[in-house]
Amino acid sequence: MTEARERAAARPHDRDERWRSDFPYDWEADASVSRRDLLRLAVITSGALFAGTLLLSLLGRRDDRRRGSPRAIPGAAALPAGEALYFKYPGEDDQAVLLNIEGTGFVAYSQKCTHLSCSVYYRAEKGELICPCHDGKFDPRTGEPTAGPPQRRLPRITLEQRGGELFAIEEAP
Amino acid sequence: MSAGPSPDGRYVRVPAASRRDRPVPGREALLLGALAFGLMMLAIQLWLLTVALELYLAGDGERVWGLAVGSGCVFVGGLIAVWLLSRRPRIGA
Numbered sequence: 001m002t003e004a005r006e007r008a009a010a011r012p013h014d015r016d017e018r019w020r021s022d023f024p025y026d027w028e029a030d031a032s033v034s035r036r037d038l039l040r041l042a043v044i045t046s047g048a049l050f051a052g053t054l055l056l057s058l059l060g061r062r063d064d065r066r067r068g069s070p071r072a073i074p075g076a077a078a079l080p081a082g083e084a085l086y087f088k089y090p091g092e093d094d095q096a097v098l099l100n101i102e103g104t105g106f107v108a109y110s111q112k113c114t115h116l117s118c119s120v121y122y123r124a125e126k127g128e129l130i131c132p133c134h135d136g137k138f139d140p141r142t143g144e145p146t147a148g149p150p151q152r153r154l155p156r157i158t159l160e161q162r163g164g165e166l167f168a169i170e171e172a173p
Numbered sequence: 174m175s176a177g178p179s180p181d182g183r184y185v186r187v188p189a190a191s192r193r194d195r196p197v198p199g200r201e202a203l204l205l206g207a208l209a210f211g212l213m214m215l216a217i218q219l220w221l222l223t224v225a226l227e228l229y230l231a232g233d234g235e236r237v238w239g240l241a242v243g244s245g246c247v248f249v250g251g252l253i254a255v256w257l258l259s260r261r262p263r264i265g266a
């Protein structure tokens with residue numbers, strides 16, 4: 001065998017040795033320590049998940065998610081059965097829809113779709129609240145989703161009849 | 174053996190303390206089992222959190238506390254498991 005060949009045969013071993021000296025490590029100790037560390041990390045993650053759930057439960061107990069103050073809805077009294085009226089509530093930039101449903105009476109919802117916040121509108125001929133963005137549908141009587149991606153009901157606006165006028169009282173999720 | 178580089182300077186010796194921390198034979202399996210069970214519990218906790226978020230956004234926030242109690246039980250269980258596993262059994266006592 002020539003000298004060059006001998007050198008070539010020895011090269012992989014050299015490389016391995018160089019690698020070991022560059023990154024010295026006790027692999028045996030590594031296996032057992034990392035499992036224990038992983039267990040600790042899992043408990044820390046568990047604590048974080050618990051903290052998140054606890055935070056949501058505390059936030060859910062607060063009542064400040066109801067919005068708006070009593071305001072008359074102009075033109076509501078003249079709304080015929082089976083028709084919809086769009087109005088602004090609770091703020092001037094918030095859109096809402098009032099429905100006069102046969103057999104149920106007046107109901108009102110925020111127009112903000114619970115999927116990705118597109119504007120929901122009422123399709124009278126089908127008797128459905130429709131979101132055009134992804135074909136979401138809501139039951140006009142309850143505001144519950146009936147088709148498409150939305151999973152939560154529309155925020156409901158409570159109504160009150162005061163001296164011949166219909167008032168929006170507040171919006172609740 | 175003490176901590177520090179080996180005489181030829183190429184390997185780092187593991188400090189004596191971490192060698193002591195190595196589980197005794199048979200405990201590795203226990204640790205692995207606890208880890209597998211713990212990861213399963215983490216998945217359940219993650220699911221509880223998503224249900225809680227869903228309820229919160231839907232305005233049913235009052236019902237979330239039950240989920241928080243469940244998640245808390247898993248967390249406390251994890252703490253107890255870590256405490257139990259970090260105790261070294263007395264061998265041959």
Ligand code: FES
Pocket residue numbers: 113114115116117118131132133134135136148149150
């Ligand atoms: S935004 Fe309404 S269905 Fe997607």
